[in-house]
Amino acid sequence: xASPGPDRVASGSPIPAKRYTKGDRxxxxxxxxxxxxxxxSGYLAVSLRDIAAAAKLTHAGTxxxxxxxxxxxxxxxxxxxxxxxxxxxxxxxxxxxxHLGQLVRIIERNARTPGLVALYAKLSNEASDPDxxxxxxxxxxxxxxxxxxxxxxxxxxxxxxxxxxxxxHLLALLDGLQTQWLLAPDVIDMRARLMDxxxxxxxxxxxxxxxxx
Amino acid sequence: xASPGPDRVASGSPIPAKRYTKGDRxxxxxxxxxxxxxxxSGYLAVSLRDIAAAAKLTHAGTxxxxxxxxxxxxxxxxxxxxxxxxxxxxxxxxxxxxHLGQLVRIIERNARTPGLVALYAKLSNEASDPDxxxxxxxxxxxxxxxxxxxxxxxxxxxxxxxxxxxxxHLLALLDGLQTQWLLAPDVIDMRARLMDxxxxxxxxxxxxxxxxx
DNA sequence: GTCTATACGACGATAGAC
DNA sequence: GTCTATCGTCGTATAGAC
Numbered sequence: 001x002a003s004p005g006p007d008r009v010a011s012g013s014p015i016p017a018k019r020y021t022k023g024d025r026x027x028x029x030x031x032x033x034x035x036x037x038x039x040x041s042g043y044l045a046v047s048l049r050d051i052a053a054a055a056k057l058t059h060a061g062t063x064x065x066x067x068x069x070x071x072x073x074x075x076x077x078x079x080x081x082x083x084x085x086x087x088x089x090x091x092x093x094x095x096x097x098x099h100l101g102q103l104v105r106i107i108e109r110n111a112r113t114p115g116l117v118a119l120y121a122k123l124s125n126e127a128s129d130p131d132x133x134x135x136x137x138x139x140x141x142x143x144x145x146x147x148x149x150x151x152x153x154x155x156x157x158x159x160x161x162x163x164x165x166x167x168x169h170l171l172a173l174l175d176g177l178q179t180q181w182l183l184a185p186d187v188i189d190m191r192a193r194l195m196d197x198x199x200x201x202x203x204x205x206x207x208x209x210x211x212x213x
Numbered sequence: 214x215a216s217p218g219p220d221r222v223a224s225g226s227p228i229p230a231k232r233y234t235k236g237d238r239x240x241x242x243x244x245x246x247x248x249x250x251x252x253x254s255g256y257l258a259v260s261l262r263d264i265a266a267a268a269k270l271t272h273a274g275t276x277x278x279x280x281x282x283x284x285x286x287x288x289x290x291x292x293x294x295x296x297x298x299x300x301x302x303x304x305x306x307x308x309x310x311x312h313l314g315q316l317v318r319i320i321e322r323n324a325r326t327p328g329l330v331a332l333y334a335k336l337s338n339e340a341s342d343p344d345x346x347x348x349x350x351x352x353x354x355x356x357x358x359x360x361x362x363x364x365x366x367x368x369x370x371x372x373x374x375x376x377x378x379x380x381x382h383l384l385a386l387l388d389g390l391q392t393q394w395l396l397a398p399d400v401i402d403m404r405a406r407l408m409d410x411x412x413x414x415x416x417x418x419x420x421x422x423x424x425x426x
Numbered sequence: 427g428t429c430t431a432t433a434c435g436a437c438g439a440t441a442g443a444c
Numbered sequence: 445g446t447c448t449a450t451c452g453t454c455g456t457a458t459a460g461a462c
Contacts, residue, residue: 023445042342044257047437059438061446069438118341125334128395129255139396146400165409168393168401175392176385182341183352187359188381196378200413236427260454272455274429282456 027065030055035077039115043074043122071133078123078137081116089148096155097207099148100198104208107174107190114182121178145171153201160202173197240278243268248290252328255335256287284346291336291350294329302361309368310420312361313411317421320387320403327395334391358384366414373415386410 033054037046048070052059066072088102110117127138146167153170154163173193181188195205246267250259261283265272279285301315323330340351359380366383367376386406394401408418 026445044339045342048439049437057445058447060440060448063439064445064447118338121338121341122335124392125331125338125395126255126257128331128334128392129258135396142393142396161409161413165406168390169386169406169409172386172389172393172406173382174385174389176387176389177381179337179341179388180355180381180385182338183348183355193378193382193385196374196382200374234427239428261456262454270428271430273431273457276456277427277429 023065026055026057030057030062030065031073031076031080034073035080038074038077038119039113042115043119048073068133074123075134075137078120078134082141096152099152100156100203101208104191104194107194110178111181111190114185117178118182121175121182124175142171156201156203158202166201170197236278239268239270239274243270243275243278244286244289244293247286248293251287251290251332252326255332256339257335261286281346287336288347288350291333291347295354309365312365313369313416314421317404317407320407323391324394324403327398330391331395334388334395337388355384369414369416371415379414383410 030051034046034051037051037054047059048062049059051070051073052062055062062073063069066076068075085106088106089099091102094102123134124138124141126132127134129135146164148167149170150163150167153161153166157163157166174190177188177190177193181190195208198205243264247259247264250264250267260272261275262272264283264286265275268275275286276282279289281288298319301319302312304315307315336347337351337354339345340347342348359377361380362383363376363380366374366379370376370379387403390401390403390406394403408421411418
């Protein structure tokens, strides 16, 4: 959860260290280009040379900034996206109801960005291989999300169901719905199926019903 | 659903046509090798040259038998596995309860063959790209499975839930559980979560509870 | 019909010049 | 920090031996 990248202020250093080196700006350009291309065409269809060209340098140039190659670049894109979600998902000022509301909003946003959704879906399954560069990343991600939703659902359970099991169920439902939705967007209504599930758990969904688009 | 391959008996032909040509045997060897390698290492990590070597010929040799290349080979592996599942899933002698029981058994078997499960999981997500060789295959697969389970659940619904929505939910749950299970097998009990869901739908699961292994 | 040999272009990656 | 040059491997294609 710690914020990566250079500190905004070099605490106590005598040198008035410049905040962004040329390399940092180039790195940012590369990650921007990678994020856009991955979102549009997925991971496999995009070559390192494509990313490099979009960021206005050669593929060897990008490898200087990201020695881990395409894999490392991918992780940077994922981590950046995660931070956006984490900021809304793990805000401590929210109660259980608010957190579920944020989940609904993330699903609504996902339905508008199929490229990035497809990327996550593909990767989370590729990463089942222990040697995959994103294996521990996704293991940890699911662990955190299961704990998060187990806590939320626990507050709303009232003994009707097991929060831990329900959290596994919820995450599985969301992932599986994405798979079907990506294959047949017209047939699958992810938001409606989520509401069905919450209702099945005995959770009142009326507060989220009347959303338009 | 029609059985491919040469007929067991050349009906009425004057020539006692030999059942398996040399090519057919080679084809089988190649598909065997591909299935094993795909199951072990996934689709992307396996090269056509790997498959060819395992089947004791050159990569150009395999292309003679499978002009569609690696993609076609993949489809042959998938179709062969599907036929095994289809035989038990779509048997018309079974009623709704039996069909659900078969589903439980398939899940139990899957828990013993993570390689093939991982392959299906990866592919079903890769295939969201319309240009992917298996795109229409998986589109159709989910269509069939949704219809299948909608019919089964419809018989057991008694107006408590919408069978179509529940079928989407069921398939999503199974897929999503696989994703989590492949990442953390010790944490996820796919069978138990399926039982939870059926119970949530008001379906009596007692007949499947006392299974050992 | 079955298969080998060989070549092509693109990929991820590395080494070293500037 | 960025480049050019190069490597080995990939999927694919074609020519031709048997």
